[in-house]
Amino acid sequence: MPVEQEFITLLNKNQNIIHKVCAIYMDTLADKEDLFQEVTLQAWKSFATFRGESQFSTWLYRVALNTAITFFRKEKKQPQVINTEVFPEPVQQSPFLEEQTKAMYKAIAELSKIDKALVMLYIEDYSYHDIGEILGITPNNVAVKMIRLKSKLKESTQKHYQF
Amino acid sequence: MELDELKYQLNKRLDADQPKSTSELSLLLKKAATSVIHKLQRSLWIDMAANILVLLIFIWQALFNKLWSLRIYFGTFIIFSVIALVVLIYLIRKIEVFNNTVLPVKQNLEQVYKIINFYKIICFRATMIFIPLCIIYALSLGYLEGKSGTSVDYSMIVQKLGSKIWMVVAGIVLYLSIIGVGGYYFTRWFLDRLYGQYLIKLKSLIEELDTE
Numbered sequence: 001m002p003v004e005q006e007f008i009t010l011l012n013k014n015q016n017i018i019h020k021v022c023a024i025y026m027d028t029l030a031d032k033e034d035l036f037q038e039v040t041l042q043a044w045k046s047f048a049t050f051r052g053e054s055q056f057s058t059w060l061y062r063v064a065l066n067t068a069i070t071f072f073r074k075e076k077k078q079p080q081v082i083n084t085e086v087f088p089e090p091v092q093q094s095p096f097l098e099e100q101t102k103a104m105y106k107a108i109a110e111l112s113k114i115d116k117a118l119v120m121l122y123i124e125d126y127s128y129h130d131i132g133e134i135l136g137i138t139p140n141n142v143a144v145k146m147i148r149l150k151s152k153l154k155e156s157t158q159k160h161y162q163f
Numbered sequence: 164m165e166l167d168e169l170k171y172q173l174n175k176r177l178d179a180d181q182p183k184s185t186s187e188l189s190l191l192l193k194k195a196a197t198s199v200i201h202k203l204q205r206s207l208w209i210d211m212a213a214n215i216l217v218l219l220i221f222i223w224q225a226l227f228n229k230l231w232s233l234r235i236y237f238g239t240f241i242i243f244s245v246i247a248l249v250v251l252i253y254l255i256r257k258i259e260v261f262n263n264t265v266l267p268v269k270q271n272l273e274q275v276y277k278i279i280n281f282y283k284i285i286c287f288r289a290t291m292i293f294i295p296l297c298i299i300y301a302l303s304l305g306y307l308e309g310k311s312g313t314s315v316d317y318s319m320i321v322q323k324l325g326s327k328i329w330m331v332v333a334g335i336v337l338y339l340s341i342i343g344v345g346g347y348y349f350t351r352w353f354l355d356r357l358y359g360q361y362l363i364k365l366k367s368l369i370e371e372l373d374t375e
Contacts, residue, residue, distance in 0.1 A: 004192065012185050019182070036183075038198055040191045046265050059265060066271040071198060072364060101172040108173075114371045117268065123170045136267030137372055144375045150166050 007047050010056050011040065017057060021064040024108065024116050031073060039067045061121070062134055069113045100161065107156035115149055122146065199361055200275055203282060204258045211251045218244045232308035236301060243293075250285060254278070269372045276365045283354050283362070290350045294342055302335070 011018075018039045022032040043063045050059055108119055114135075121131045128139040128146070135142070166173075183191075195201075221244055224237035261274050309319075321328055 004189070008185050008188050008192075011188055012182075015182055015188070034197065037191050037194055038196060040188065041194065041196045042198070042262075044192050045196075045262050049263050049265065062265050062267070065268055066265070067198065069268060069368060070200070070272065070275055070365070072361060097172060101169055101176060104166070104169045104173060105176065112368075112371060114268075114368060119166070122166070123174045134267060135372065136269030136271075141372075141375050153166050 003047070007044060011043065011060075014057050014060050017060050018064050020120065021061075021068050024120055025068040025071070025113070027109065035068060035071055038071060039064045042067045058130070058134070061124075065117050065120070065134065069117065100157070103157045103160035104153065106160045107153050110156060111149075111153075115145075115152075118142070118145055118149055119153075199358075200258060200261070200278065203279065204255065204262075207251055207255050207258070207282075211248065211255070214244060214248050214251060218248070230308055231311075232304035236304050239300070247289070254282060269369065272365055272369050272372070276362060276369065279358050279362060279365075283358050287350055287354055290346060294346045295339060298339060298342065 018036055021039065022035045026032040026035050043060060046063060050056070108116065111119065117135060118131065121134060126134070128142040131142045132139040218241065221237045221241045225234050225241055228234050228237065257278060261278065265271075266274065324331060
């Protein structure tokens with residue numbers, strides 16, 4: 001199979017990873033599209049070095065997070081408004097749960113780029129050891145950050161849920 | 164509500180985006196990357212092309228200019244141009260290697276920071292050294308060429324000026340100061356505008372990863 005075809009096949013199977021990263025890091029559809037393109041290109045450029053030592057999905061997570069974290073848009077002059085219209089369609093669930101998820105989503109949107117990466121990997125069920133390897137920090141550091149992050153999210157979600 | 168309780172819902176929600184077809188994905192591979200590091204790489208290639216062109220002009224001038232002062236001047240700058248070329252090749256190679264490697268997030272941020280900061284420092288120092296160097300070197304060689312009688316004799320001009328010479332010297336000093344100070348602030352402002360904010364953000368992300 002030609003390399004490009006092999007890459008497209010793998011990417012096609014795992015593209016939800018890039019969609020997730022774009023959804024969590026960007027707040028407009030145009031920005032999401034730009035980031036999707038950038039991650040795809042970066043993955044393609046470094047695909048030659050993918051030796052299959054780790055799973056393609058883990059490798060793609062690294063590429064996607066590296067690209068998203070170093071991807072900066074010019075500062076907008078108007079204050080940042082969290083645009084809920086660009087949130088992915090909700091899954092069918094009770095209105096109460098839906099509101100809670102929305103509030104949590106808003107809280108995540110306010111996090112720093114590093115915290116967003118932590119949340120992203122955490123909800124994907126990566127262990128602290130794996131998260132540490134992807135981020136380049138110790139599992140201990142991940143654990144400390146996660147404790148702080150969870151309480152920060154809890155507070156922030158409550159704030160968004162009240163208003 | 165805690166993150167753990169909404170883990171499943173969040174994951175599903177984030178998973179719900181419209182997937183792209185394989186043809187759409189193939190098309191994306193043909194587009195140009197827009198990240199800062201790719202833009203820097205493109206501008207380095209342009210710098211390299213310009214540098215080669217300038218080098219050829221310098222070689223031509225060093226070999227065939229009628230004035231020996233200009234032959235020396237351009238001959239000297241061939242060396243600087245070759246050094247610049249080596250630095251550009253080093254940076255392009257470094258970015259190339261970086262682009263083909265997938266590092267952990269922290270090391271990736273550190274690498275991007277190092278590459279851009281190195282480029283910024285090199286640009287700034289080169290501008291600061293070359294502006295006064297070019298002017299003083301050109302004036303000195305011009306003066307010596309004039310004394311040797313193959314060009315305008317500046318020592319004659321100096322003699323004719325007599326006591327007004329201090330005004331000329333003051334003019335040159337003023338000119339050099341304006342070029343020097345102006346060049347310093349302009350280069351700093353320009354490089355900061357291009358990469359300053361980006362470097363600050365990268366540094367704060369690295370620090371955030373480091374803090375426990």
